[in-house]
Amino acid sequence: MFELVDYMEEEQGALLRCECKRIKTILFSDLESRSEKYCVLKDGVELVCSNCGRKHTDKYIPLEPQTFSHINLPTCPTCGSTKVEKISTGKKLVGFAAVGVFSSNFGKSMHCKQCGYKW
Ligand SMILES: [Zn+2]
Numbered sequence: 043m044f045e046l047v048d049y050m051e052e053e054q055g056a057l058l059r060c061e062c063k064r065i066k067t068i069l070f071s072d073l074e075s076r077s078e079k080y081c082v083l084k085d086g087v088e089l090v091c092s093n094c095g096r097k098h099t100d101k102y103i104p105l106e107p108q109t110f111s112h113i114n115l116p117t118c119p120t121c122g123s124t125k126v127e128k129i130s131t132g133k134k135l136v137g138f139a140a141v142g143v144f145s146s147n148f149g150k151s152m153h154c155k156q157c158g159y160k161w
């Protein structure tokens with residue numbers, strides 16, 4: 043079963059997470075409706091995890107439990123600022139491909155706009 047993690051840009055759709063923690067996106071055009079607490083799949087839309095093969099058997103995809111407040115509001119371990127941003131996977135992948143495991147961004151996923159610290 044999937045949980046709703048977040049809504050993204052219009053053309054990117056919604057971010058879902060499988061029980062196995064695999065992140066999957068679904069286009070808004072595959073959703074019948076969406077609200078802050080859940081989204082509803084259109085009839086005939088199948089949601090299957092490409093990682094574990096689990097199928098979402100309900101039309102409703104509930105918002106994940108509110109344990110993600112620390113994910114949504116991360117704080118900088120150095121200065122405590124909440125002005126932090128996720129280093130996008132794209133950036134990380136590019137860095138990885140270009141300079142391998144020695145990229146300064148490798149293994150780090152957050153960047154503090156306040157003090158510039160990455161972790
Ligand atoms: Zn899965």
Ligand SMILES: [Zn+2]
Pocket residue numbers: 118119120121122123154155156157158159
């Ligand atoms: Zn900082």
